[in-house]
Amino acid sequence: MFYTDNKLQYPVRVDTPDPLFARALQQAIGGVEGEIRVAMQYFFQACGARGNPKFRDLLMNTAAEELGHIEMLATAVAMNLEGAPLSLKEEGARDKAVEAVMGGMNLKNLLSSGLSAMPVDSDGVPFDMSHIYASGNIAADMTANIAAESTGRTLAVRLYTMTDDAGMKDMLSYLIARDTMHQNQWLAALEELGGMTGAFPIPNSFPQDREKTEFSYAYLGFQADGGAPVPGRWGKGPSIDGKGTFATGKLHPSDQKPDLGMARPDSGAQAEQIAG
Amino acid sequence: MFYTDNKLQYPVRVDTPDPLFARALQQAIGGVEGEIRVAMQYFFQACGARGNPKFRDLLMNTAAEELGHIEMLATAVAMNLEGAPLSLKEEGARDKAVEAVMGGMNLKNLLSSGLSAMPVDSDGVPFDMSHIYASGNIAADMTANIAAESTGRTLAVRLYTMTDDAGMKDMLSYLIARDTMHQNQWLAALEELGGMTGAFPIPNSFPQDREKTEFSYAYLGFQADGGAPVPGRWGKGPSIDGKGTFATGKLHPSDQKPDLGMARPDSGAQAEQIAG
Amino acid sequence: MFYTDNKLQYPVRVDTPDPLFARALQQAIGGVEGEIRVAMQYFFQACGARGNPKFRDLLMNTAAEELGHIEMLATAVAMNLEGAPLSLKEEGARDKAVEAVMGGMNLKNLLSSGLSAMPVDSDGVPFDMSHIYASGNIAADMTANIAAESTGRTLAVRLYTMTDDAGMKDMLSYLIARDTMHQNQWLAALEELGGMTGAFPIPNSFPQDREKTEFSYAYLGFQADGGAPVPGRWGKGPSIDGKGTFATGKLHPSDQKPDLGMARPDSGAQAEQIAG
Amino acid sequence: MFYTDNKLQYPVRVDTPDPLFARALQQAIGGVEGEIRVAMQYFFQACGARGNPKFRDLLMNTAAEELGHIEMLATAVAMNLEGAPLSLKEEGARDKAVEAVMGGMNLKNLLSSGLSAMPVDSDGVPFDMSHIYASGNIAADMTANIAAESTGRTLAVRLYTMTDDAGMKDMLSYLIARDTMHQNQWLAALEELGGMTGAFPIPNSFPQDREKTEFSYAYLGFQADGGAPVPGRWGKGPSIDGKGTFATGKLHPSDQKPDLGMARPDSGAQAEQIAG
Amino acid sequence: MFYTDNKLQYPVRVDTPDPLFARALQQAIGGVEGEIRVAMQYFFQACGARGNPKFRDLLMNTAAEELGHIEMLATAVAMNLEGAPLSLKEEGARDKAVEAVMGGMNLKNLLSSGLSAMPVDSDGVPFDMSHIYASGNIAADMTANIAAESTGRTLAVRLYTMTDDAGMKDMLSYLIARDTMHQNQWLAALEELGGMTGAFPIPNSFPQDREKTEFSYAYLGFQADGGAPVPGRWGKGPSIDGKGTFATGKLHPSDQKPDLGMARPDSGAQAEQIAG
């Protein structure tokens, strides 16, 4: 269950409203790296968590936090839209400066939501819940969370760079700090799940003798000239999961020519595709 | 540039065609954990890679491999659709068994593609390229790749469990092995980028003294009863990134009440929302 | 801000797990009439509410409730998936009954989420946040909420009809009751905003003398034979908003022929479209 | 069946073409509050209408009208794009003013449609037909239509405010008037269906003694401090549907802890999630 | 403008309702080859048609026809859903046959629309208006229309094959005939626009001396072994547009190595990507 109060986690202050920055902040709400994504991802991972219940609790606790982040950002978007132009004219004359500001805005923030935030990204594309990765495998979920917080913190840093508003920089410095924590938090959870050598390859419940093991740790080249691919840690030495040794090689393709043969009658193909 | 030949990376054999398994395989083509996703993700990450060019080469090389995986799976889908019913009748009588098989299929595999594979998932939902994460931050990209291969191998393992077809199990044992390698490969790339303590928090180019550091390593509870959240590695000891120490605490909310005030005249609000 | 605990609002009990009913329940989570929609819609409406702050509070309070409904339904989906087949074979033999059950499932519930709920509808289509209507006009928002709860309760009633599981019927009888309340709640809010004659036409802040008033209360026929459209309350008597009188008539089209003329050179049109 | 002629319902005149206003008008075509939505919604509701056939006729008649509105708006978009820049240069020199105008346009209006309208919103996002609410319940459909016309008229009013073009204002004053009528029309239809006390709770065919009636008219608080939620008409007095009395209270959560237990072997979970 | 009447273009009769065939018919409504697509495509092409007005008239006339096809198909879907199971039980006992039928249905046809048609495809995926191709180039539009009618007739033929219902076969024989006409109609329009040698390459208004003409009629091989690609009409003889001669060759790649260099400071890249 969830409960709410009428407070913000951290103060949201906008010194100089900027409709373009409102548009940029929308990415942190409804972008694929944004807060709806993490809030809903942790929520659904929690709802489907099996095994040690502490992971469910950890996930749901963080989902609650992230809901509050959406609230902060939505407030910041609305504040940045204060004073946005509603009309292309000003005192009877066409105003090119007004048109420029309006052209840079996400127009739906004006036309659809009346100067409020929306669950869309910085280009007005609505968030699509297929981005909620909740796999039923708790370690795979942790990797998805690390990725989400890594791209999320990158986004927050870019927003911090973009603005020169002291209030907005202050809010973002809080959100960046929370992303630092959340990256570490999910890395710590992965450590509890066995870390590099215990958790990987994910899922670790599949007996590796059922995979074609000659391909399990082979770094294969797909270079047109048949040459070796670029060397690196991935091509030699023990594998990171501790269960094999990296080798570098070249794939010997199958002799099989992909050929589906003729089409069946009545399958809607052209007559020429159908066996005579 | 890309080149092709008329070969498959690994043999694709279907002993007993099964239209329902064809539908399941579609998830490995057009699902968010599928092969279009990784092929295109590595491709776009390569195209945008800045810095040491070996990462570009590594990414593009693997993109070429993944394109071949889509080809294998598309061939497998078509082979499993061999013999799928095209008609609900058989010799003049309604056939309930035929109806059951057809009901379990992805009907677009019959109606739209004529018994071939499509870039859709197992429920017929088309793949949406917003799932291509290419952030411009090479370490963040690696976390996204580890996540993709972790959910990808989980999917392949589930498909392996689902089928009892020896040919399909053989093909999947190859793909699972490659997922093992790719998980390790991206983990190795992350190690080259500094690993846990060098690469994190991502992006590592942002000076941490600009974040609100009192929140950077604090595990905060959002429990309705004000109690402590569930303990774990994430709440005490050195942080995984080696740059702080985990602490557990409780957030003290801001006193700020989120209040946008009255609406502006001419903003399309109700009269009651507008200051008199 | 949001807080959570480890409780369910109302008991979730499944007497006989049914994977097909799990699929049906997904509609109540990720369908356009589902609980993600209302939770997020009330949340975003609250975040953008201007004017009397009690509407913000009412909306956010109900958003918190709806988040708990998602949690209940996600638990119900996972419980109904208990015992779902993971494999098409049973003891070495192909099992047509198993295939039928699996064919009726949303396969992503097995392949993507490992027998857990997902933010998708009953056909596996992910929820798209463009369905979050938050207009910045508090009365328009209330009409959207009434519509959401009306289709939502209709869906819940259909699910109640579909299942014969006593546990599921009990849970649904709770959710249906809450939908009854929420329909009434938003109707009551609309009453506070002036009701039929005070709030309509929405937005009521637009001076009606600026609209072409001869068309404001005219019920116009678009019948091919030029005949009158079907009579009803909408064609005579005082208008519902109390500001006009319904009339029935026929539109006299404009004499204007829609004609864009020739294409501009360099606009990518065919040569024939371009003025010579 | 449908028929067409080569006329516009109402004159479309643009005094001063404005590419940015063309972009804004796209919201009225392909936005979720736009004319494609209502045209198609009434069309599909008509096609699925059961019971008194007059509702089918009313819906289809209005669908025909709305198709003409799309046509008017598409004409207006094309007219506003007259004179839009096709090139970033002007007589050999880079022109920043040109770049500013083009930057504010929906570029697809130039690149994809050659200065014509598209079925997309003001940010270029294509209309998605999941927004067509046609529930099979005629009263629920009416609530969806009232909501559509309320947000639709709000949008039209915002467009009216935005432009200073007399031709565009004239066209919008017609469309606003029609939205006034359509709000009233669907309210009138709802009145014919029994109004507040006859139609609600929707669906009114479900026997209310099957719902958990202690929750049917209870306004429950989900406040973190356990306090009462904000008072209003929704918390006391007779319910709007006339079938109960509002009460205000607090939910007593279930004692049930959501716990899915251990994962099944072969379900693709981590080994740690699987019972030993 | 559009007008309607209360008639069907051609009789719609269902002898034996079949919920699975209802699902299949949805593809002809909301699939990418379906009738919403052509109705809306011709409508938007008409609205944006510049040049000889007869193309606008032809397009709008056909759009009106296609709207009637949607109506026919929606009626057919609803008729096929007559008698679909609403409940998984029958007289107190679980009924596996009922479950099989329901499992094969598009569940939204029951849960969301109450046994009516929806603007979705056969897998329940909503139609997305990005499939409306209206390019502003009348010849390009004709090619899109030919493609739409070609896949559309292929779909209709597959539906004809699938069903054994005499009424449905009769309706489909009408729709297939119209697709035959429409393929021919758009081919005829292309002929009026100059046909193969007059209209192509599209757009024909671009002076071909501005393209790199050595590549304009060269059939290039991208075979990994450097071999020649498969021969055919496309590799020798006069080009179809009559403006060149096909040649077969091999691309000599540019010497340019794609290299974006180092990342900029403050761009959110890792420190390792940024020039020291």
Added chain:
Amino acid sequence: MFYTDNKLQYPVRVDTPDPLFARALQQAIGGVEGEIRVAMQYFFQACGARGNPKFRDLLMNTAAEELGHIEMLATAVAMNLEGAPLSLKEEGARDKAVEAVMGGMNLKNLLSSGLSAMPVDSDGVPFDMSHIYASGNIAADMTANIAAESTGRTLAVRLYTMTDDAGMKDMLSYLIARDTMHQNQWLAALEELGGMTGAFPIPNSFPQDREKTEFSYAYLGFQADGGAPVPGRWGKGPSIDGKGTFATGKLHPSDQKPDLGMARPDSGAQAEQIAG
């Protein structure tokens, strides 16, 4: 299988980086007329090709070429983003010129991808793989390919017009030439498949005596005044497919009134819709 090298097909040069042109180029990557579309369309058509294997080879060969086009365009996007503003301030002062440039950009190119290309269109809308038409009918596929290359070349021509950068014009002159070839190539393939009179109506395997032949070549008017539709080649003379003669006429509607009757009890309809 696919192979890669570290080369570009044709040189990519940007003389003056222009962030707005980068946004425009995105349409050629992720627009529905863009290169992802053709690359993936030819790839999936190849994977599903049945009948003469030369079509598979032709398609896969061209898919390889198109992948290289995406690479070129992605490189061009990144190069055009060189020097794009990362911050709205410059040396402490708000800079309106910077804001204008940033307002015209696709903000995700900065916020999500760090100045790199993304698989989105010029308005930031992600490419959706439902645009991959692969019908299983080889002639229908060819029509889809002709359409794709026709809209694709139109787009490339518009981009050529838009830019005044000599490097970009040079790159586009290559891509336009390849589109010329590809239009001709697919027209040639259609010729091999029988051309106008052999391949049409598609699919040509359906016996035309099963269609309602009185409608197969009839150009029908749907004019509100009952008048004849606009004359043209489509209304008289031999049909293009050589199998009939065009006639012009008027449809005589069916007498059937679309009427679904009353709703079933328990179907979630209103009581008024249910037979008493």
